[in-house]
Amino acid sequence: xxxxxxxxxxxxxxxxxxxxxxxxxxxxxxxxxxxxxxxxxxxxxxxxxxxxxxxxxxxxxxxxxxxxxxxxxxxxxxxxxxxxxxxxxxxxxxxxxxxxxxxxxxxxxxxxxxxxxxxxxxxxxxxxxxxxxxxxxxxxxxxxxxxxxxxxxxxxxxxxxxxxxxxxxxxxxxxxxxxxxxxxxxxxxxxxxxxxxxxxxxxxxxxxxxxxxxxxxxxxxxxxxxxxxxxxxxxxxxxxxxxxxxxxxxxxxxxxxxxxxxxxxxxxxxxxxxxxxxxxxxxxxxxxxxxxxxxxxxxxxxxxxxxxxxxxxxxxxxxxxxxxxxxxxxxxxxxxxxxxxxxxxxxxxxxxxxxxxxxxxxxxxxxxxxxxxxxxxxxxxxxxxxxxxxxxxxxxxxxxxxxxxxxxxxxxxxxxxxxxxxxxxxxxxxxxxxxxxxxxxxxxxxxxxxxxxxxxxxxxxxxxxxxxxxxxxxxxxxxxxxxxxxxxxxxxxxxxxxxxxxxxxxxxxxxxxxxxxxx
Numbered sequence: 001x002x003x004x005x006x007x008x009x010x011x012x013x014x015x016x017x018x019x020x021x022x023x024x025x026x027x028x029x030x031x032x033x034x035x036x037x038x039x040x041x042x043x044x045x046x047x048x049x050x051x052x053x054x055x056x057x058x059x060x061x062x063x064x065x066x067x068x069x070x071x072x073x074x075x076x077x078x079x080x081x082x083x084x085x086x087x088x089x090x091x092x093x094x095x096x097x098x099x100x101x102x103x104x105x106x107x108x109x110x111x112x113x114x115x116x117x118x119x120x121x122x123x124x125x126x127x128x129x130x131x132x133x134x135x136x137x138x139x140x141x142x143x144x145x146x147x148x149x150x151x152x153x154x155x156x157x158x159x160x161x162x163x164x165x166x167x168x169x170x171x172x173x174x175x176x177x178x179x180x181x182x183x184x185x186x187x188x189x190x191x192x193x194x195x196x197x198x199x200x201x202x203x204x205x206x207x208x209x210x211x212x213x214x215x216x217x218x219x220x221x222x223x224x225x226x227x228x229x230x231x232x233x234x235x236x237x238x239x240x241x242x243x244x245x246x247x248x249x250x251x252x253x254x255x256x257x258x259x260x261x262x263x264x265x266x267x268x269x270x271x272x273x274x275x276x277x278x279x280x281x282x283x284x285x286x287x288x289x290x291x292x293x294x295x296x297x298x299x300x301x302x303x304x305x306x307x308x309x310x311x312x313x314x315x316x317x318x319x320x321x322x323x324x325x326x327x328x329x330x331x332x333x334x335x336x337x338x339x340x341x342x343x344x345x346x347x348x349x350x351x352x353x354x355x356x357x358x359x360x361x362x363x364x365x366x367x368x369x370x371x372x373x374x375x376x377x378x379x380x381x382x383x384x385x386x387x388x389x390x391x392x393x394x395x396x397x398x399x400x401x402x403x404x405x406x407x408x409x410x411x412x413x414x415x416x417x418x419x420x421x422x423x424x425x426x427x428x429x430x431x432x433x434x435x436x437x438x439x440x441x442x443x444x445x446x447x448x449x450x451x452x453x454x455x456x457x458x459x460x461x462x463x464x465x466x467x468x469x470x471x472x473x474x475x476x477x478x479x480x481x482x483x484x485x486x487x488x489x490x491x492x493x494x495x496x497x498x499x500x501x502x503x504x505x506x507x508x509x510x511x512x513x514x515x516x517x518x519x
Contacts, residue, residue: 011069012061014041019052044068081116085124088112092125096132101125146181149323151216151252153262154178154206156194157269159277162288173288175272178206179265180214182323183315184305187296188272190288196335200239204331207247209296210316212324216252217244218262238336238366246331275299334370341365345400349374352393355400356384416446423453424462426469433474445476456483463488 010031017027024042028035048064050056085092088108095104105121108114116124125132159173174194178187187206191198207213244251254262276295282288301313308315339347341360346353349367356365356376360383368375369388376384386395413435420431431449434442453461464482467490468474482488 008062008065011041011065012058014038015045015050015056015061016058018042018045019054019056021052081120082124082128084114085116085121086128088114089129093129093132096125096129147323148182148320149212149214149325151181151218152178152206152210152214153181153218153265154203155220155262155265155269156191156199157272159190159273162282162285164285165283171285173277175269175277175292176202176206177265177268177272178202178210179268180210180312180316180320181218181264183310183312183320184264184308185210185296185312185316185320186268186272186300188276188292188300190277190285190292192285196237196239197333200243200333200335203240203243204333207327209293210321210324211327212321213247213249213327214324216250218252218254218265220254220262238368239334242334243331247328248325272300332370332372334368337367337369338364339367339376346394346396347376350390352390352395354384354386355396357400358402413443413446416443416450419450420446423450423458424465426462426466427453427458430465430469430474430479433469434476448476449479452480452483460488 010033013031014027014033017030018038022030024035024038027033027038031038045064048068050064091111092104092108095107099107101122102118105116105118108121109116155177156174157177159175161170162173163170171192173190173192176189176191176198180186187209189202189205191202203217240251276292276299280291282291297313301316302311304310305312337349339349341347341356341363343361345358345361346355347365347367349369354374354376360378363378365383366377366379368377372388374386374388375382384397384400386397389395416431416435417428420428427449431446434446434449449461449465452464456464460483461479464479464487465474467482467488468478471478
């Protein structure tokens, strides 16, 4: 048998038989080789100091064969095309530094015309250039086992399509997965939307399912949890940051684009999809949610885990459950969003308009929305709080608007009556006369009469109103004309105006009569 056709493992097998005490003839018959070949390799071993009664390991024999017979290579490397590919060894090594083997093979054929199949090229690279196949970045580093209660890994994964039999609508479903790193016990929750609220609800649901809180939450750089990925200073979503503070847990985001930072949850996504969902028929989404909880305990929890060799549910109950921190009081679920203050001093939040102080017009505020309150922040400063009333389309606090812009709406008929009564009897009667009929139409006139007090004083205004009433002309322009011409100084004729009681008749629909009589 020629040297080039003999493999290293064949030579090592000869040496193992030889040290087992067998002769040349028996070795040749057992292995199907020529006695001269057996004699040649054993002679080389004796010359190197090996003895038949020795107990050398396969590794020692392998090292000897490599040194003594360097031309011997593994059977996978013995190909007629290897010699041709050896001429382009440097070109291949340079290509493998940046591209995969298929690409290097394709470019080698285009550049040189080498007629070698891709399978032969792969065999050559694996046999002759193994160091070029693996880079330091591709080496998987052993991760020490995580102590009980130390961390939980979580992620969203695509579950599949589900057709609702009641409506005939086809929905895309995702699944939230949370895995305790020590016991491998898991919680899953199917969702129809991967939004901020679903993310927060799933996190809370997972902690309640485990009946405790780990020390770290390991997650992807999802925008629902992490706004800005950074290994040292990640910018967290404010709602998620509040959740972590409430439960006293550390958020530990993975590096961007490094799914191996959370392998325990990454590996189970296909398992969840295949074991829980694929091939099953569900009558409603509520049934999917119920079955997910049952599957977590009865199926996934009771399987023998391939790495730990234990049932996750049993490891959780026996060891990890006691290591988790106790659950605090239920957290008030709240989500954060941004809203710009419009020219009318209102922000749109969940299709409802809420007022904020007018000085923030044009600015972008952060909004914290819970089931009970809507809070507006500029940075860390709370600028406005509203009670959440989902049924209302607009909530306005008059104090948020400029005083001169809402004066008309604040100076109601009741307000005008109260102000006029303090300015004098005649002012009071004239305002009542204005508001007796077409109250809202004459409201601006009543407001204007009261404003005249700022210019002329209450005493002159009362005399002017008395003169206007004596002529039966209870109008704003009449009162103003009397004051501007100084006619209020002249004696007024006898008034012909009806009594206060008569004036009140007809305007009690606005609640004015009751207010006046009480005063």
